[in-house]
Amino acid sequence: MPWIPWKVRLSCCALAMVGGGSVSAAVAPLAIRPVPAPIVEPIHAEPGPEVAEVMPIPNPDATGMRFPSGLTIRGGTTHRAILFTFDDGPSRRTTPRLLDILDGLGIKAVFFVKTESFGNGNPWEREHAEIVREIVRRGHTIGNHTETHRQLPLLRNVEIEAELAVSERKIQRAIGSKPRLIRPPGGALSARVEQLLGEHGYTSVMWALYGGDLEVSTPEDVVRTFFRVLERREQELGDRGGIVLMHDTKSHSLDAVPRLVSALQKRNCKLLEDDEELYDIVDDLGYFIPGHEPDQTLEERQEELRERTRRACHTVALR
Numbered sequence: 001m002p003w004i005p006w007k008v009r010l011s012c013c014a015l016a017m018v019g020g021g022s023v024s025a026a027v028a029p030l031a032i033r034p035v036p037a038p039i040v041e042p043i044h045a046e047p048g049p050e051v052a053e054v055m056p057i058p059n060p061d062a063t064g065m066r067f068p069s070g071l072t073i074r075g076g077t078t079h080r081a082i083l084f085t086f087d088d089g090p091s092r093r094t095t096p097r098l099l100d101i102l103d104g105l106g107i108k109a110v111f112f113v114k115t116e117s118f119g120n121g122n123p124w125e126r127e128h129a130e131i132v133r134e135i136v137r138r139g140h141t142i143g144n145h146t147e148t149h150r151q152l153p154l155l156r157n158v159e160i161e162a163e164l165a166v167s168e169r170k171i172q173r174a175i176g177s178k179p180r181l182i183r184p185p186g187g188a189l190s191a192r193v194e195q196l197l198g199e200h201g202y203t204s205v206m207w208a209l210y211g212g213d214l215e216v217s218t219p220e221d222v223v224r225t226f227f228r229v230l231e232r233r234e235q236e237l238g239d240r241g242g243i244v245l246m247h248d249t250k251s252h253s254l255d256a257v258p259r260l261v262s263a264l265q266k267r268n269c270k271l272l273e274d275d276e277e278l279y280d281i282v283d284d285l286g287y288f289i290p291g292h293e294p295d296q297t298l299e300e301r302q303e304e305l306r307e308r309t310r311r312a313c314h315t316v317a318l319r
Contacts, residue, residue: 059108062136063171064143064181064285070198072189073288075208075243076233079298080271080279081287082241082264084109084257085207086248087145087183090117090131092124098248098257099138105261108283110205111135111248112145112183119170132174141285142171143181143205151188157196164200181205181285205285208233208242211260213253222246222256223263241279243288268305269313278305 084102089095090113102109113135118128136142146152147166155163172178182202184193189204197204211226226244233239246253264279271278280301286294 059136059139059141062140062142062175063177063179064110064141064203065177067180067203067285067289067292069180069201069203071289072194072204073206073243073285075206075288076237076239077208077241077288078238079287080241080277081298082209082279082281083243083283083285083288084246084281085112085143085183085205085243086110086246087112088114088149089248090128090135091249092127092131093249094251094254095131095248096134098254099134099140101254101257102140103138105258107257107261107281108139108141110141110143110181110285112143112181112205113171114145114149115147115167115170116149119173129170129174132171136175141181142175142179143183144168144171144179144202145183146185149185151186152184152193152197153188153190157192160193160196161200164202205243207245208239209244211244211246211253211256213247213250213256217252219252219256219259222253223259226256226260227263240277243285265309265312268309272306272309272313278302278309280305 084107086098086109089111095111113132118125118132132142144164144167146163147170148163150163152160152163168178180201180203182197183205184197187206189206194204209226209229211222211229213222216222216225230240230242233242246257248254261281264281268278280298282298282301284294286292287298
């Protein structure tokens, strides 16, 4: 044992007697000890597949697993097919109201959720996770919008993979299955990012129609911008429909949805008179994937839509 000054020994003895220990126990801290392992905070898991399995799920493919991976769906179409998608939720302030609006209109949409707002176990995030489950219960589709909403081309591959790992885990814990669809934040893509997302089994979903709900503040402005974009794309590209980008975190965007649907229905009355293809609000991304065959063709849907439109326009004319 190395020599220890008598003052240090006396102090250690006094400490040992006060603490009920011994001299050796008091001196021990002077010796070199291994550094303890860092404390890792436990992950507060959301309810996993055992909860999702008992949920009534009208949409058996809530994460788009039937679609081939490695694609980028650009969102435009020469047909008058319209598909609504909503980014940046869930939000307990707005998303539940949007779900009621869509139910009332008979519309199924795709929700690209940002997972930063749910999955970590506190009451606020548990409430958001329940909203994600409710989206699935209502028959809508869930897609990945990453964890932190950073633009992917600005990140290294390892950072992108970390984003995907966290968001996938949270979505799977919430609804019981991993996402197949992804919307890159800001629509920012590069060849490198597209390849990486494809390697991870993702289909990237872009958009063609945007009402500018992040830039404007009223539902009327959203509707006006939407139709301005729609008409410009038809003139310049020949696209008469497409995937619509909206945000379920904006109240004025929610209020714009019924107005958009009503405006499309009014246009259908004129298109019906002219014997042209009608605007069809679809619920399947497959209509925007070349070569993919949905359960019902657009032509079959048009036959049913024309009959419904004929009755609706006749009723309006009688008022």
